[in-house]
Amino acid sequence: MEKNLENNHIQHVLICISSSKLSRKTILSAADLAMRNHACLSAIYVKKNSYFNQLSLKEKQELEWNLSQAEKEGAQVFCIYGKDVVTEIVHFVKKNQVDCVVLGNSLKKRHSFVERESIASKLAKKIPDTDIYVHKQSNDEESLLLKKQRKESIRIIKDVLFAFFILAFVTLCGFFMESWGFRDINIIMMYIVGVLLTGIFTSSILSSFICFLYSGIAVFAFNYFFISPVWTFKVYDKSYIGTFFVMFITAFLISSITHKMKNMASVLSLKANRTELLLETSQKLQKAVHMEDVMQKMSWQISHLLEKNVLYFMGDPNHYEPKQCVYQKKAFHPLSSIEMQAAIQAYELNRHTGYATDICKDSRYLFLTVRNGEKIFSIVGIDMEKEPISSFEEGVLLAMLSECALAMEKEEFVAKQNDAFTKLKQEQLRANLLRSISHDLRTPLTSICGNASALLLNSKEMSEEQRIRMYTDIQEDSLWLINLVENLLSVTRIENGTMQLNFQTEIVSDVVEEAISHIRTKPKQKFLYEEPDEILAAKMDARLMIQVLTNLLNNAVKYSYETSIINVKVFALGEECVIEVCDDGAGIRDEEKEHIFDMFYSAQRKVVDGRRGMGLGLSLCRSIVLAHDGRIEVHDCKPHGAKFQIYLRKEEITLC
Template identity: 45%
Template sequence: IAAFALNRIFGFSAANIVMVYMLSVLTCAIFASRQIWGAIASVMSILVFNFFFTEPFRTLQVNDPGYLITFGVMFITAVISSTLTRKVKDYARSNARKAYRTEILLETSRKLQDASTLEDIAAKTAEQLGMLLERNIYFYLGKPEKDNAPIVYKVHEDAPEILDDTELAVAQWTYRNNKHAGYTTQTLPGARCLCMAVRSTDKVFAVVGIDMERREIPAFEEGIMGAILNECAFALEKEEWMLSSKESAVRLQKEQLRANLLRSISHDLRTPLTSISGNAETLLGNGEQIKTEQKNAIYKDIYDDSMWLINLVENLLSVTRIENGSMELNLQGEIMEDVIMEALRHVNRRGKEQEIEVDCDEFLMVRVDVRLMMQVIINLVDNAIKYTPPLSIISIKAKRFGDRAVISVSDNGPGIPDDQKEELFRMFYTVNHSVADGRRGMGLGLTLCQAIVGAHGSKIKVYDNVPQGTIFRFELKVEDVKL
């Protein structure tokens, strides 16, 4: 139609009209999905040109034999042009696919670098392989088993969540033998999936099952797939090495903790045990000659040292339970004032040299593990006694604010330097590495208190007590009484 209109308006020559038809053939080759349409366009252009622009007009007859050569040249030129255009188009499409797949490889490298767990690495690798191959991917971390569910990337929504027994056996063979198996291989080629090992030189980290859908993987995609699996193997190896390093560091820390604990126990037990044994020997050997007042003083020293040992053993047992993760809370509603008063009954009697004040809201009921919370109060009060001079005032308060009870233990002693406040709850740490009465403490009390309060959903914080002293403060959940 365009050629006919151009001929009518501008009087185009036959050669110009032939170029218009060539343009139509090229256009058809560019936009058509198959090459056959270019050939059909070539034939149609010859027939239309003959019908409208050669004598006799509006017939398919040819009077001038020279037009037969023109028609032949038109056809050959149109076919060649159409073929070349199709090849250029296919080449551009192929390059676009290669660029897309190469981008997938680069994106895989970036994603695997950002992955923080083995499961994250597996999920991102399965996703990238699924996008590359456009097939369902099954990624088994470790040995493929029925109870080891794979990480699945689905291209088709109706794809199964796990491999059936036959395909699972192929994956297990791949894991055991560190070789690829399944479809397109010489091992178990009747399988539906191609199973590939994600491996280093001598270890298999995972197995990837690819639902082949009876279609082979093109060579270029296969190369990209191999590169992705190598990246995945490197990431898994790196993550396992980091986990192993962390476990080694934890083991080393536990060994160091155990050594410190044994060293501290051996030092701290010697002093009270020597005092108890010496006082007991004095009573046994010279009991009748010692005056009653001296005996009472010796009894008091034996009692104080034994109570100190009891508290030490309680702290050690509690720290052991915390380290093993076996500390369980027995939470129940208790009146906080009763908990505090019962705890004070177990405070070392040397505390009578300090004045202890208690200020609690009436019937303030909290949800706590009574035994553990008593241990917190005892340790905080004992800590205040150790680090304050005689006749100091130690104040224990329990006040309600909304649905929380604020518990504080304060003193008017010398206080704690700001640079040491953050270190107080570290195991085996003691302020200035000494205590007021000259007896070296193990530094377990505040660590234990923080762990117990943390298990109750709170945290002990340290403040300066104006004008002088220290405040230890934490919160507990209020237990409302239902009437």
């Protein structure tokens, strides 16, 4: 029976879950129905112990997947224990005021000579006021199920033939053992070994029944061929009846234990493989450095798990190009218009689309969402090659996607944290800059203002020597401010990434001499410049390199005594040329050398002229030198003082 469910009165939809793989379509149909009618969605599974224990491992895994899928579609899932499915569903419908029940129509039939009434018919009789919707399978689904049943039938026939072969072989061995004088107990042990072999090597859903059947036939075969009178089922010695009973029970118990051990070994093997795959995936995802790297590693893991080509979108397929992961040089099939539409639908609806789903089911690709709740991180497309994947592979795949979603959420959190840290650091830099400017500009500006006021008011009463000294102080303070502003502008350009370098091959000695010419020393200070033995050239931006040397030379003047000699040296060292500035001040302590090039860091060095720096100069020097692919180092100068060395790559020059 099938009803038109486009009704506005539907407020509560109930899905009846089963262990069938085709139950997935039922779940999707019910979820779509609830969404269209803005209704509540519930899912129920009635667990009958007698039936549940007969389920195979794959069917149990399929049931778990169906329950989790219903939960992902927004259903509230209920697992109810009961003896009768229809009674439990009816009780749930009446208690929770369900308006519509959605069932799947399975082709799987019980082995019975009497045709049974369907669950849908029974429900329709007991709850006539509730809509019953039976989701029928398509022709492809029916064909797939019939094919699966046909394969299972072939497997059962093979197991039965194998059991009879073992029985015949054991009986033949019994004849040989009897002719060699072995006792009856040894022949019984051979039949029990046959039961054990049958339990180990049969794998159909009726393997337990086949072992049970083998145990009974083995008792009759032992009686018929080996108990006097032979070739009959008569027994003269009544004690053999107890032997037959013990033999049957022993064989049956051994077959049952063997079957359970096989199932347990299979479960443990699947769990071990699943754990190993998920552990390997987790380890690889932890090594990822950004979100796209996470998605790339996950796609390769999926490709190797399923042995299929995989692609992924890092967001809305309308705005992102697909990235490919080709498995072992398999031919890659570009996305058609139907498959692109399936990918877009997966992103917009936040659900699986494409192959084997009810949305764009003609698609060659199956599209899955990597999501955490309502947030979608990416879309994964798997080239199914018209071959469905196993329940185990599907379970591992969904677990891997969940692991990927957690990893991407973590990467997103780390990225946001880094952005917040960067913004905080920028704010700290701005605060430090403002604090340093307000503190360090006050002294020279006060000096300039005071000297200028004194000259305006009292210049006639001052001697020529006093006026010259004030003019000199104003000039020195102005030059210091100009140098500070240049450093601030350069730092701003470096932070904004707008600094443009004009690299040209320059004679190093010329650049050093130009920088020295801009430095004003104290009255008794002087520079001692040692030129190189050869002409050394390096590729540099001369203007910026002069600014670096000016900062170093000004520091040398600033931290040296009034009678100091400041040594400047240029020399070659292998493939590099070195510019060295050495003062004879107090030097720099070892613990401060690690931070001397940090922005806003000022070493605890004694300033001879009393003027404190902002901690920008050396940081700027390092940034400029690094932009030249060079390096700057600080060392101790013997017997005291600090020595700065700039290393630049040497360039060959041709003299015409």
